[in-house]
Amino acid sequence: MTHKKILISGSSIAGPTLAFWLNRFGFETTIVERADSLRLGGQNVDIKGAAQKVAQLMGIEDEIRAADTGELGVRFVDKNNITKAALPKGESNLGTSELEILRGNLVKILYKHTKDSVEYIFGNQITELDEFEEGVTVTFQNGEKRDFDLVICVDGIRSRTRNLIFGDEPLVRPIGLYVSYFTIPRAASDSQWARWYNATGSRVIVMRPDNEGTTRASFSFLSAPKGYEKLTVSEQKEILHQKFADAGWEATRILKALDNNSDIYFDSISQVIAPRWSKGRFAMTGDAAFCPSPLTGMGVSLSVLGAYILAGELSRHSDYQQAFAGYEKIFRPYVTKVQKLPPGVPKLAHPKSKIGISILNTVINIISSKAVKKIGELFAKKNKSSSDDTIELPDYWKQANA
Numbered sequence: 001m002t003h004k005k006i007l008i009s010g011s012s013i014a015g016p017t018l019a020f021w022l023n024r025f026g027f028e029t030t031i032v033e034r035a036d037s038l039r040l041g042g043q044n045v046d047i048k049g050a051a052q053k054v055a056q057l058m059g060i061e062d063e064i065r066a067a068d069t070g071e072l073g074v075r076f077v078d079k080n081n082i083t084k085a086a087l088p089k090g091e092s093n094l095g096t097s098e099l100e101i102l103r104g105n106l107v108k109i110l111y112k113h114t115k116d117s118v119e120y121i122f123g124n125q126i127t128e129l130d131e132f133e134e135g136v137t138v139t140f141q142n143g144e145k146r147d148f149d150l151v152i153c154v155d156g157i158r159s160r161t162r163n164l165i166f167g168d169e170p171l172v173r174p175i176g177l178y179v180s181y182f183t184i185p186r187a188a189s190d191s192q193w194a195r196w197y198n199a200t201g202s203r204v205i206v207m208r209p210d211n212e213g214t215t216r217a218s219f220s221f222l223s224a225p226k227g228y229e230k231l232t233v234s235e236q237k238e239i240l241h242q243k244f245a246d247a248g249w250e251a252t253r254i255l256k257a258l259d260n261n262s263d264i265y266f267d268s269i270s271q272v273i274a275p276r277w278s279k280g281r282f283a284m285t286g287d288a289a290f291c292p293s294p295l296t297g298m299g300v301s302l303s304v305l306g307a308y309i310l311a312g313e314l315s316r317h318s319d320y321q322q323a324f325a326g327y328e329k330i331f332r333p334y335v336t337k338v339q340k341l342p343p344g345v346p347k348l349a350h351p352k353s354k355i356g357i358s359i360l361n362t363v364i365n366i367i368s369s370k371a372v373k374k375i376g377e378l379f380a381k382k383n384k385s386s387s388d389d390t391i392e393l394p395d396y397w398k399q400a401n402a
């Protein structure tokens with residue numbers, strides 16, 4: 001192991017997972033996070049397939065299960081809150097999945113399991129990177145300079161560190177949808193069911209229960225890219241007011257609560273397509289490298305897997321370039337598969353007219369009907385090899401200790 005000191009930029013899901021595994025394999029890690037503290041916002045996120053296995057290996061699966069949001073499924077409601085269709089938990093691969101946790105709770109668990117072994121720096125970020133033969137000199141926003149062997153960028157879809165390294169080579173491809181997530185006080189109309197409301201004009205409001213006595217709200221709307229993600233939080237709130245003021249249902253309540261909220265996530269839903277994930281002594285993983293978009297439900301799973309494989313390859317090779325090449329060779333085919341969005345996404349879930357909305361509810365009723373589910377299961381069995389959404393994981397931990 002000739003590359004021991006590693007700087008990781010970004011402390012959400014991918015960053016601490018990467019640090020966890022690198023530490024296990026004997027590396028020294030530092031995480032720099034731009035925010036002053038952990039960012040705990042967001043809704044339920046899923047941990048699926050092979051990522052669940054990584055969580056097991058990390059010894060955090062039980063904690064994740066214990067922090068389940070308790071969501072019973074998704075009800076599709078009209079403006080009078082009458083349920084038009086429903087998808088109970090686990091009855092379809094749409095809607096609520098088996099292992100769901102609030103994004104912020106997962107961030108807390110990962111932090112708890114790394115804080116004693118990782119140097120965390122909050123409220124700072126990388127402003128300059130100078131690669132030399134034996135390492136990289138990093139300049140931080142506060143003017144400090146430090147040397148590291150490798151720098152890994154995991155600071156999300158709009159990563160500035162990625163720009164410092166790769167310029168505009170990675171493509172951030174908008175899919176024509178804006179989404180905002182934030183937390184609001186719970187009200188009597190909220191239950192253990194998530195509620196999904198389609199308003200005309202291709203607008204969707206979703207409210208999901210959490211296990212903290214609050215409700216997780218989201219607004220989404222179809223739109224060509226308008227650069228809203230670059231606006232200040234108060235400008236973004238103004239856009240949401242303009243878009244949803246006449247949406248009906250519980251929009252007024254949610255907009256009122258939005259005004260008292262400072263950690264809102266508002267972005268143009270996009271995918272990151274990068275022709276390479278490393279360059280010299282730099283690499284990237286998580287959303288910064290291959291954001292699949294929340295519509296795949298795989299953002300968290302991919303970042304957990306990417307972090308595990310990148311750390312594992314670094315433990316397996318003494319040459320960091322071979323490690324980066326191995327990481328990409330193992331993981332890229334899987335990422336490419338996950339990034340393929342089904343035809344009609346996101347338009348199908350965001351119909352423009354009242355008729356479109358009622359067709360959507362009918363389709364959901366069909367999907368959730370027992371007969372269709374049986375046929376779906378038969379199909380899934382028949383096509384197992386082509387629809388298998390998992391990846392075979394190398395057992396780095398066993399290899400490192402053999």
Ligand SMILES: Cc1cc2nc3c(=O)[nH]c(=O)nc-3n(C[C@H](O)[C@H](O)[C@H](O)COP(=O)(O)OP(=O)(O)OC[C@H]3O[C@@H](n4cnc5c(N)ncnc54)[C@H](O)[C@@H]3O)c2cc1C
Nearest residue numbers: 010012013014033034042043125155156265286287294299
């Ligand atoms: C506040 C928030 C709420 C979210 N809510 C949801 C949700 O409800 N549903 C969903 O599917 N996905 C949500 N996401 C996205 C989801 O977390 C990611 O898709 C996925 O987990 C991949 O994680 P990541 O660690 O690669 O990147 P991210 O989760 O995007 O985290 C990137 C981290 O890097 C930090 N950062 C950014 N720039 C810099 C910089 N220059 N230097 C240092 N640090 C930097 C950010 O503050 C953040 O902590 C949310 C992300 C955030 C940050």
